[in-house]
Amino acid sequence: MQLFSASFADGQRIPGEFSFCLPDPAHHVCLGSNRNPELAWQGAPEGTKSFVLICHDPDVPSRGDDVNQEGRSVPASLPRVDFFHWVLIDLPAAVDRIEAGEFSNGVTPRGKPGAQAPHGARQGINNYTDWFAGDHDMSGDYYGYDGPCPPWNDEIVHRYVFTVYALDIEKLPLTGRFGGPEVRAAIAGHVLDQASLTGTYTLNPALAG
Numbered sequence: 376m377q378l379f380s381a382s383f384a385d386g387q388r389i390p391g392e393f394s395f396c397l398p399d400p401a402h403h404v405c406l407g408s409n410r411n412p413e414l415a416w417q418g419a420p421e422g423t424k425s426f427v428l429i430c431h432d433p434d435v436p437s438r439g440d441d442v443n444q445e446g447r448s449v450p451a452s453l454p455r456v457d458f459f460h461w462v463l464i465d466l467p468a469a470v471d472r473i474e475a476g477e478f479s480n481g482v483t484p485r486g487k488p489g490a491q492a493p494h495g496a497r498q499g500i501n502n503y504t505d506w507f508a509g510d511h512d513m514s515g516d517y518y519g520y521d522g523p524c525p526p527w528n529d530e531i532v533h534r535y536v537f538t539v540y541a542l543d544i545e546k547l548p549l550t551g552r553f554g555g556p557e558v559r560a561a562i563a564g565h566v567l568d569q570a571s572l573t574g575t576y577t578l579n580p581a582l583a584g
Contacts (some may be wrong), residue, residue, distance in 0.1 A: 376419055376570035378539050382412035382475055389523060389535060389574035393475075395482060395503075396524035398578050403443070403527040409482045411461070411520040412574075413475040416539045420567045423468045423541040427562055429555060430461035430520070434533040435502075442526045451530040459555030460535065461520040462499035463492065464547045470494050479520040489518025490553075499553045516552065523576035532582050538571040 383389050391397045392408040399405040414428070435458040441447045463478070477493060486504065490497040498519040507513040525533040542565045549561055577583055 376416055376539065376541060376568045378414065378416045378537065378570035378572045380412050380414050380537070380572055380574075382414075383574045385572050385574075387574065389576045394522040394524065394576060396578060398527070398580065398583065400580075404524065404578055406482045407522065407524075409479055409520075409522050410476040411473065411479040411522075412537075413473065414537060414539070414572070415472040416570055417471060418568075418570075419468070419471070419541045422543055423567055424545045425464075425468055425542050425547075426466040426470065427540040427542060427547070427558060428461065428463040428466065428473075428537065429459065429540075429558065430535060430537045431555060432458040432460060432523070432525070432533050432535050434525070434529075434531060436526065436529070441528065443528060447528060449526050449529040449531075457555065458502045459499075460501050460522060461537075462501060462553070462555050462558050463519070464497050464499065464549065464558055465545070466496045467494055467545075479522075482521070484513055485515030486517035487519045487521075489516065492519065497549075499549075499555065499558060501554070504554075525576060525578055527578040529577070529579055530582075532575050532577045532579075535574045535576060536571055537573070538569055540569045541567045543567055
């Protein structure tokens with residue numbers, strides 16, 4: 376399989392229109408357009424009955440002590456963990472493209488509703504659900520796509536890995552509230568093929584050259 380995007384090239388920077396946050400010289404960051412990028416794939420194997428799409432950032436700090444703190448930086452040496460930005464399941468086998476902005480167009484405080492999505496697919500929660508859990512104005516269940524917003528003081532550029540999985544089943548046996556870890560566990564043993572595309576993003580002015 377191969378995965379492509381007209382929104383960004385593999386290994387290149389994701390444009391700001393697809394981000395949750397944009398750089399802002401006065402306040403470090405401001406909210407972005409938060410549109411999902413265009414994605415298209417080809418070469419799914421015979422027997423494919425559905426697709427799963429996952430977008431995750433493998434470069435999120437494992438500790439938040441220094442995150443977005445004035446006069447401090449998140450060291451490049453800090454161990455990193457996965458942060459899921461989009462979990463989309465049960466995409467019919469006939470679908471081979473997602474339009475830009477089709478699943479997300481703007482930031483929705485407290486999160487977009489779920490789990491039903493275009494094409495009869497379903498979306499899980501992303502990790503902004505955890506990030507905003509203690510925020511009075513933003514807390515909620517964040518379903519679907521919410522784009523990049525890495526710490527503005529992180530010493531590394533973050534990677535955003537979009538992966539499409541071709542499955543041998545039409546529907547995943549998941550009910551209720553689910554996220555990236557649950558989907559990864561549920562697709563085990565059902566993946567016929569997969570393809571990935573990686574974009575990069577930073578809000579650190581020192582790295583944005």
